[in-house]
Amino acid sequence: MIVIACPGQGSQTPGFLTEWLSDPADRAFLEEVSQNIGVDLIEHGTISDAETIRDTAIAQPLIVAASLLAWRALARRTDLSAAAxxxxxxxxxGAAAIAGVFSExxxxxxxxxxxxxxxxxxxxAATSMAAVVGGVEDQVLEAIESFGLTPxxxxxxGQIVAAGAEEAIxxxxxEPPRGARVIQLxxxxxxxxxxxxxxxxxxxxAASLVTVNDPARVLWTNADGSRITKGTEFRDLLITQVSNPxxxxxxxxxxxxAxxxxxIELLPGGALSGIAKRGMRGVPSVAIKTPADLDAAVELITSANE
Known part of the structure; x- marks a missing residue:
């Protein structure tokens, strides 16, 4: 089974969409999305600086649109019907759209x-997040909680992200936990x-106004890692996910x-594939960062389907 993952906030970097705009279909997709949501994704994905795309209101649609763009490009090259x-x-x-729970x-x-x-x-409130990499998990969790932060x-x-007041971060x-390093996000x-x-x-x-379908492919939730079979359940989890770990x-x-x-991690790839290499040793992975990475993703899918 091939698992295709859509990354989260913090994966964006200045100019990461530049190489994706040579294909007219990809540019047209981003133009349409930008018009629909009132955020210029082409500008923010090509010329906006790091501070601009750090803005949550920009970063979130930018990242999800990028993942869907990469999914579309990959689907033009290979059969993704069996992908989870x-x-x-x-x-x-992004995963909800790929699974058919929502339209794009x-x-x-x-x-x-x-x-x-x-x-x-x-x-x-003045808040932030930081990734704690390495260390002993129980000790890391204890340290996070000792500062009044949430995992x-x-x-x-080997990665846990702490969140809470800026001063505590x-x-x-x-004062990182023993054997760990802490990186502010x-x-x-x-x-x-x-x-x-x-x-x-x-x-x-807003979610109450959209059409919801049951997933058409294998889909898991961040809430507890379980497989989702009801679209309405996933919708509700996406709402509460905002304030839950x-x-x-x-x-x-x-x-x-499974x-x-x-x-395969979709655009803007990197973080999840890095975690996968440590957390699922021996499982081949591909991070899609540029159009050139699509070839490696196709090869991985083809090998899995043989």
Missing amino acids: VAGHSVGEF HDALSLVATRGAAMAQAATE ANRNGG AKLVA QVAGAFHTDYMASAIPTLQE VRWDSCMQSFTE GITGF
């Missing part, structure tokens, strides 16, 4: 609403914690139990 899918944090909206238009419209609501919630993303592969960076708030609770009603109202470690355990044979 999952997303990390906001990437779950509805998924991106909801992401734009989510991003704006979470950006507003982030202004209510917002338990990513597996600074202390964690200055380029995000605008403490996502997947109670600090984001005020964004939920806005997203809930991401359990990517549980997702990877589920991938392993017999994963390859892992």
Whole structure:
């Protein structure tokens, strides 16, 4: 089984969409999405600086649109009918579109609403996030909690992301757990914690207006790594996900139990494939960062289907 993953916020870098605009179909897709949601994704994916695309209201639709663009490009090259899918944090909206739970238009419209609501919630307090890499898991969790922080993303592969007050994050960076290093993330708030609770009603109202279908392919949730069979369940989990921890470690355990044979991370790839190499040793992986990476993804899919 090939698992295709949609990355979450923090995976964007300045200019990462530049090489994707030579294909008229890809440019047209981004132009249409930009018009629909009122965010110029082509500008932000090509010329905007790091601080601009750090803005949650921009970053979230930019990342999800990029993942769907890469999915479309990959689907033009190979048969993806047997691929399973999952997303990390906001990437779950991309996964929802790929699985057919939402249309692409509805998924991106909801992401734009989510991003704006979470950006507003982030202004209510000075908060941030930091990745803790390495160390002993129990000791890392104890250290995170000792600073009054939340383990917002338990990513597996030796990485846990802490979230909470900026002052507490600074202390964690200055005093890392034994055997670990702490890297502050380029995000605008403490996502997947109670600090984001005020964004939920806005997203809930928007989600109530879209058509929801049961997934047409294997789909897992960040909530606990379980497989989702009801579209309405996934919709509801996407709403509460805003203020609840991401359990990517549980997702990877589920991938392993399902017999994963390859892992492909969609644009803007890198972080999840790195975690997969540590957390699912021996499983071949491909991170799609540029159009040139599509060839390696096709080869992996072809090998798995033989």
